[in-house]
Amino acid sequence: MKYLRTFLAMFKGRKLATIGLIWFCIVAVAAIAAPLLAPFDPLEIDPVARLSEPGTPYLFGTDHFGRDSFSRAIYGARMAVIIGLGSVIVALVTGGLIGMISAYFTRLGHVLMRGVDVLMAFPALLLALVLMTLLERSVTNTIIVIGIVYATTTARILFGMTLKLKGEVFVDAAICSGAGHGSILFRHILPNLISPLLVQASFIFAFAQLQAAALDFLGLGLPPEVPSWGNMLSEERIYVTRAPWLLIFPGALIILSVFSMNLVGDAMRDSIDPRFKDDIAGV
């Protein structure tokens, strides 16, 4: 409860960020309750009603198979959250571990961080494309690939912060009290990295949406049968003149979600980063 209050305090006086947070909550609810909220089965085909205009009963219209766009959008929210969370977990765990271990064991770190540098030399989308061409299209693989792409930046950030924390006196004090490497890294250093990790998580969540949509659009992301915003764009793009709503709705959903997650991330960063504010919220 205390943490929730601290978290909510970050949004005080930030209207845009609050709207972003609300939008994120709506997406999250849609994702969790998709089967209850969706009026139709997202895969159910109604050939008679194909490419129907938005209205009743098809709120967002139907696609060229006659599937309900609104239901697909709601299931798309579920995919967006799964991809977002999955990528965040993959990126933070692998990137975090690489960054922390590299900073702590300097010699190994030289090798690991050069590897990270190589991966960072590629633009994020290009790297994701290359990796996806090597793998089969699936939800898991998309998550892994996007996770790896953002693990590199996470590793960089945590490398620097761990390096700084390693020189703190409390780490020496921990060594003096007989703590081993594992205990120093995970019990003494890691808790100090929670705030930057949270901020990083919110940005990765936002960018993962964008990246996933781009991969879907290029036909290299989620399998085509999976209802996702990116797939909706990709499949219906040829109907842009006949049924533009088929692109407008998923496109708007992607933009809104990415934008609001970025706003949330900004708000979190601003209240955690002492350069923006003197008093550090929470811890």
Next chain:
Amino acid sequence: MALLDVTDLEIAVAAGGKLLPVVRGVSFAIEENETLGIVGESGCGKSLTSLAIMGLLEGSQVRITGGSIQFDGRELTTLSAEDRRAIMGDQMAMIFQEPMTSLNPVYRIGDQIVETLRQHRDMTKGQARDRAIELLDLVRIPEPTRRVDSFPHQMSGGQRQRVMIAMALACDPKLLIADEPTTALDVTVQKEVLDLMADLQTRTGTAIVLISHDLGVIAETCDKVAVMYRGKIAEAATTRELFSNMSHPYTRGLLNSIPVVDHDVEWLEAIPGRVPTIDEVLPGCAFHPRCPLAEDRCNAEDPAPRDVANGHAVRCHFAGGAA
């Protein structure tokens, strides 16, 4: 055999492919229940010596290049990391200069003490917590049952240093190294912390190595004193002997540069010059460029330690009468 026996300790800094010596042949010993003070200006190697004893030099640019450190009959310089971890915090502990940064900001202070305890003692969380409260009480933290759940930023500097002492004493160590424990505190708190350490020593018999640049602090708390200058012990004696018979011009200089409160003086006497940087090579006595007694000989020949009284060794050509 002494509890801690440092013999001919040499420490060097690796810089630009060269090894620059910073501590050159330091020897001292300390027994149970004893307090040894190490004094000297910044950069004389006193902190490095303490870090070497605690094994905190590992992985840095600084390394031990010679000599031995015997603790309780075990050689610390060659001890495996695992064996060392077993001793650290249990049989030897350290208090640092900056109480503001030596506690982990994201942990409650009680948890930090509990962790040290559980590392070395077979205790349940509840037992360790009870012991932590007991320790906080011992270091005179008011309301220990409540303060045990405080975060470091909720405490003052003096309180944090006391928490550090509580943490260091958690497992009743045989040796406590205190590196300028009172430097960052204001004077009244300094006195409290020093009294506390002395008091705890009489209870537990812990040997204390107190590192300081403040002769006043040393005079008040230590049994023996070693004055360090540029990586060597310039003068070593019991506190009583040292203060009644200062034989090294550097020690006298240190004492003269303490302001005397009840005397009106125009100028505070200071030791001229500065500590030579570590890459300056001085063939003779390291102190001679700043020494009021310096002669040609001091430039050429490094004085060997000589005894001016029982257990009072001085590295100066002029100690104990003419050379």
